[in-house]
Amino acid sequence: MPDVQPLVSEFVLKLKRRKVEGSHAVARQTAELLRSVVSQHRMGSTNQAAALADAIRSVGEQLISANPIVGNIVRRVLHIIKEEDISSTAVGIEGLSVTVDSDDEYDSGNDDHPTLSAAVLASHARNALRAPSLQTLLDDIPVSTALSRSASSTGDSDGKTAGDKSLKTRKLKHDVIAAIGDLIEEIDTCYDQISEQAVELIHQNEVILTLGRSRTVKEFLYAAKEKKRSFRVFVAEGSPRYQGHVLAKELVEKGVQTTVITDSAIFAMISRVNMVIVGAHAIMANGGVIAPVGMNMVALAAQKHAVPFVVVAGSHKLCPLYPHNPEVLLNELKSPSDLLDFGEFSNCMNFSTQDGTPLLNVVNPTFDYVPPKLVSLFVTDTGGHSPSYMYRLISEYYSADDLVVQRKSTS
């Protein structure tokens, strides 16, 4: 672990200083970092999966405070570890039963162990692969310790499988690294899969509205343009970052008719818009969206004019957390200098007020929360979904006990 620490610290610093921006870049670099953590982790003979998970958790704790996307990736990796471990032990169960059979004469004294351990293994494997339910919650033997116990028992009881054991060790690490590589690839290719669905949603002579700049939306519109659909785009600037200007320039280069409007004109123009397509920063478990600031206003205006509000996002943005008070807790306040120059108001401010409270506050939030009832459709790389369905996808990617990423005490 000491050799990965400088890498981790450097990455944390980059996140905090926002040198890494954009969900794609953040996700990718997080995954790569975790992959290097895994590869450099010295696998012990026992408790491999648990130890590995622990290592990831300790790194994840440091990263998550910077970014919810990071948290998603950390939880994905933890889930991957668990899955790989389960699948390898599932293979091992068959292997075990084989070895049990073959070593009948040897392990006559211990023949209850292998079978017991196999049975325990099997039941726990079943538990782990099942979606979290009341039964699993009431089984208070955590999976990792059960796994470790069973692993140790198999390790202790059968010296013959020592060779297999080291093979299994390397295999687990190898599998996990391969799976993380798959995750990275998935992050990279999510745009293609989302963009394939563009043709089904955009027909001829559409007018589309978007706010700010999302790379997913850009690829989405490019794909529609490739298929020779004629449509027009209204791009709202998206103050205070004004990324809408960049998106407008990119769209115009591809020959899309683009009009740049100010954010205040969104309500005025939305009556003439057919569809609103936006990107998201994160999708929460209830189907709500954490999006760049101003998106809630757009969603309300779209609802008033019965315009569909479509959110395009890769599945790595799906977050298993439920948003409680998202405007405050899941938000970041940036520097006021984006809105007001520092020296501008110093002459009219009276700093000698009795109670010391400043007369002038400037608020510059980064994110906005859009409740699920305002979203018409989510377009992800797994297809189109309605907001009420998003929670089902969580069980596919995440495990229940990873919701709070904390370093567990070593058992």
Place this chain on the structure above:
Amino acid sequence: MDLRRPPRSTSGGVEPKIRQVGFVTPDVSAPTEPAAVGAAPAPQSGTAVGSPTASDLAPGSLSPVMIPPPLHADHLSPDSPSPAASDAILASSAPQPSSMRFDAASELGEDDSRSLAPSAGELEANKGDLAGDSASIPQKQKTSKAERRAIQEAQRAAKAAAKEAGLSGKSTGAASGANPAISKQAKLAKTSQKKDVPHAASTVGSEKKISERLPERDRKKDAPHPRMQFDDVHRVEKAKKRAIVNQSEARNRVELFRHLPQYVHGTQLPDLESKFFQLEPIHPSVYKVGLQYLSGEVSGGNGRCIAMLLAFREAIKDYSTPPNKTLSRDLTAKISSYVSFFIECRPLSISMGNAIRFLKNRIAKLPLTLSESETKVSLQTDIERFINEKIVVADQVIVSHAITKVRDDDVLLTYGSSSVVEMILNYAHELGRKFRVIVVDSRPKLEGQGLLRRLVAKGINCTYTHINAVSYIMHEVTRVFLGASSILSNGTVYSRVGTASVAMVAHAFGIPVLVCCEAYKFHERVQLDSICANELGDPDVISKVPGRADLGHLKNWADNENLQLLNLMYDATPSDYVSMIITDYGMLPPTSVPVIVREYRKEHLWV
């Protein structure tokens, strides 16, 4: 009673009182003649429920939420013929001095057959010839228009830019009920739109044709006249020929807004400045105000209106009637030419349009027996009184109503910079109420910063943010105060772009939205969205973000035909987002605006 609300006795505001709903005959000093005239049936037929309960306001005055029934002055002009028409409200306003003036005006108005006082009597009785002609007017018009235009062309060739259009002997008419910008449309309603109608600059010529028919049309068609639509190429060409300011059409115009004028902004101001000493038909103070509009120095509905009226006052002071011309017609023509100049500088706001209507009407109703100097003095005092009563005093009344809605520990949100809202906040602060203000601002004008500066200098606790963050900040807000450029007859609030978004978000959070607007800004037009009528600003300011040199992505936007920038100035807020409108007539729901426009039009604009 909602237990979560703080007890009202601790607030500095007004205690809730029992209000009487419906039309009540007040026992006030304001004249309340019973409707012998049989007009305006609804208010009069309403039973007099009794005097309004005592309120904090001056005893005997109306509670703010009631609209008093329109007041009829049938004590005036006993010889006013056939008062049976529906709105024979000749002079019914509360202020006594004006009623006396109206007495004089109406009596003399009867004599002046050419006056445009849209009274019932004139219409029914004296205009027999008019009634007879109404069917044949189109034909009559065609011939006279053609010959008149021939005269005009000849004269125009001889003269300089501004027209003293040939007076062909038809009586003049102030275009009653028509903005100068739209007055040329006055005849279009009757005649076909395909005719070559001269542009606003020669409005006077067209106005003469329609003078006698205007009262009748006023009667029958209360619909406002359609405005000039700029996607008609032919008409735009004609307009350009008469223009004083050389305008070049902007490139990369947004298709959706082809019907609105958009000119390149950079060249207008220097061009106009260079002509300062050459254009002698335009009075220098009018010229100055036009330049101020172009440069953006004077902005805001009240500010622009007051500047315009003061410029007109100066122009009237220096005016002298040319020989062989009557003062009223000539002065009206001059005013129209000034107005068209203003339009070229910047399209008129609705408040300005109403003020121009008022002024032209006053000129038209001038008694003929006054000498020129007396006329000029009376017009100047009229203008001053309009400004005083309709703007200054109206603002004070609005503030006194609105202050009842500001309680201690309130968090008030306002958008942009509205003069009335600023007055309310200042007054509340002077009274010692404890509240804080959230100023929401937006690009490209960033008007909120000016308001913020003034409020902070007064010591009010302020928060500043941009319009995208309005969902974030709305959790803290208790009331939203907004200003308006105008309120239309379907209750739509026509105001600075972005107001609609703020009102929508406030409505979604269940926060009351109060719009403060003087009554002279109401208009009988209706509008459903922000696209049919709007003003387009300079698109270049969108591409440039001050202070952020790194955002030069759209630097050469005009080169690319696929890229357009849109800078809207106004938007229309639907009436269901507005909880209450505070005017000098009291505090009304948005549905009462057409009532004010209709019942009080005669009174509140002195039309």
